[in-house]
Amino acid sequence: MFATYLIGLREGLEATLVVSILVAFLVKSQRRDRLPQVWAGVGLAVALSVLFGWLIEYTSTSLLARSEDRELFEAVTSVAAVVFVTWMIFWMRRAARTIAGELRGKLSEALAVGSLAVAGMAFLAVVREGLETALIFYSAAQSATGGTGSGPLLALVGGIATAVGIGFLLYRSAVRINLSTFFTWTGALLILVAAGILKYGVHDFQEAGVLPGLNDLAFDITGVLDPNTWYAALLAGMFNVTAAPSVLEMLAWVAYAVPVLVLFLRRPAAPAKPAPAPTTAADGPTTTAADPKATGTDGPTTTAVDDPEATAVDGPTSTAVDDPEATAVDGDATAAQDGPATAQPAGSRRA
Numbered sequence: 001m002f003a004t005y006l007i008g009l010r011e012g013l014e015a016t017l018v019v020s021i022l023v024a025f026l027v028k029s030q031r032r033d034r035l036p037q038v039w040a041g042v043g044l045a046v047a048l049s050v051l052f053g054w055l056i057e058y059t060s061t062s063l064l065a066r067s068e069d070r071e072l073f074e075a076v077t078s079v080a081a082v083v084f085v086t087w088m089i090f091w092m093r094r095a096a097r098t099i100a101g102e103l104r105g106k107l108s109e110a111l112a113v114g115s116l117a118v119a120g121m122a123f124l125a126v127v128r129e130g131l132e133t134a135l136i137f138y139s140a141a142q143s144a145t146g147g148t149g150s151g152p153l154l155a156l157v158g159g160i161a162t163a164v165g166i167g168f169l170l171y172r173s174a175v176r177i178n179l180s181t182f183f184t185w186t187g188a189l190l191i192l193v194a195a196g197i198l199k200y201g202v203h204d205f206q207e208a209g210v211l212p213g214l215n216d217l218a219f220d221i222t223g224v225l226d227p228n229t230w231y232a233a234l235l236a237g238m239f240n241v242t243a244a245p246s247v248l249e250m251l252a253w254v255a256y257a258v259p260v261l262v263l264f265l266r267r268p269a270a271p272a273k274p275a276p277a278p279t280t281a282a283d284g285p286t287t288t289a290a291d292p293k294a295t296g297t298d299g300p301t302t303t304a305v306d307d308p309e310a311t312a313v314d315g316p317t318s319t320a321v322d323d324p325e326a327t328a329v330d331g332d333a334t335a336a337q338d339g340p341a342t343a344q345p346a347g348s349r350r351a
Contacts, residue, residue: 002238003140003193004152007133008159010186014092015129016167017179021103022122024171037115041122049130056138071208074142078201081139084132085194086260089187093264096183133160140193143200143240187264195257196240202252203245211248218250 022038056077064070095102103125110117133156141152170177206214225232225243235241245253 002155002234003143003196004137005155005159006186006189006193007136007140008156009163010159010183010190011088011129011133011136012160012163013166013182014088015126016163017170018099018103018125018129019122020167020171021100022107022125025104025107031111034111034115034118037118038122041119041124042126044119045123045127045130048127049134052131053134053138056134060138068208071204072210074139075201075204075208075210077135078139078143078197078204081136082194082198082201082256085136085190085197088132089190089264092183093187096180136197139197139200143197184265188261191260191264192239192257194260195253196238198256199240199245199249199253202249206246206248213246213248216247217244218247220244 019038019042023035026032026034026038060070060073064073106121106125107118110121137152137156166177202211203214205211220243222243225235225241227233227236227243232243240253
């Protein structure tokens with residue numbers, strides 16, 4: 001049940017963060033009148049996800065009469081769930097820094113179109129998480145308990161409820177969580193869960209007769225890992241670790257878990273910062289060094305490199321026309337628009 005709780009927590013928190021970003025944007029932009037459309041889109045996405053989960057279960061239990069067909073269906077859904085989990089984990093790590101800006105931009109475009117566009121944007125932002133959750137939950141529940149009992153479903157609901165509570169507290173600024181650390185740890189655990197789901201899928205392929213070697217055991221440690229003990233049940237439920245796996249099952253587990261974990265935990269290389277553009281005199285009238293007030297002799301000279309507020313990367317873009325403090329002089333001298341610090345002939349100053 002821990003595996004399904006983790007799935008509900010991880011996927012639920014992603015969806016909750018998406019919804020909180022949309023709601024916060026509407027509230028801060030004084031567009032509370034569009035909140036009902038957002039909630040309508042979210043509700044429709046949740047309903048479709050529940051319907052999709054029910055359809056998967058109904059197909060497995062009612063539409064497929066032969067056991068071989070059911071085993072093959074469960075194997076295919078297990079492989080599909082592993083693909084979705086892997087894609088979701090790496091996508092979230094890559095898009096975590098930009099997802100808020102992208103969602104705000106899409107919502108701004110939807111607001112310009114109308115209420116249906118707002119509802120559709122919210123629906124599309126949440127439905128992906130919901131469909132992934134339904135598919136992954138079905139595969140994880142089959143892997144853990146064979147689809148029997150209500151424990152996995154209750155654990156999933158508990159994980160989603162926990163995620164909604166955390167998301168609400170984050171929105172209200174009542175708690176602060178290092179989301180990068182959270183998604184790293186949950187991502188690593190989900191990779192192990194996905195490896196167990198893949199192992200279960202290989203077992204189903206073997207039972208359906210698609211793959212050979214069902215009785216070729218890699219090892220048998222039932223004397224050490226008794227399936228009837230609580231810790232054996234915990235390992236089987238979380239990561240599908242069993243006492244007597246087949247050779248192909250173990251090969252699939254190791255071939256997936258080891259390289260994917262290494263790639264996921266490897267720190268991505270930081271993107272190189274572009275070199276700052278050299279400042280020119282195009283922003284104002286040309287001054288010369290003949291006037292000491294036009295040089296850095298009366299105060300410390302700063303450039304766009306030294307002052308991050310004068311660049312477009314670290315702060316709002318400012319020019320010599322818009323912000324006199326963004327010029328190359330921090331002393332009394334400002335741009336030509338602000339005072340008479342323009343170049344004069346040397347003779348006129350001595351006079």
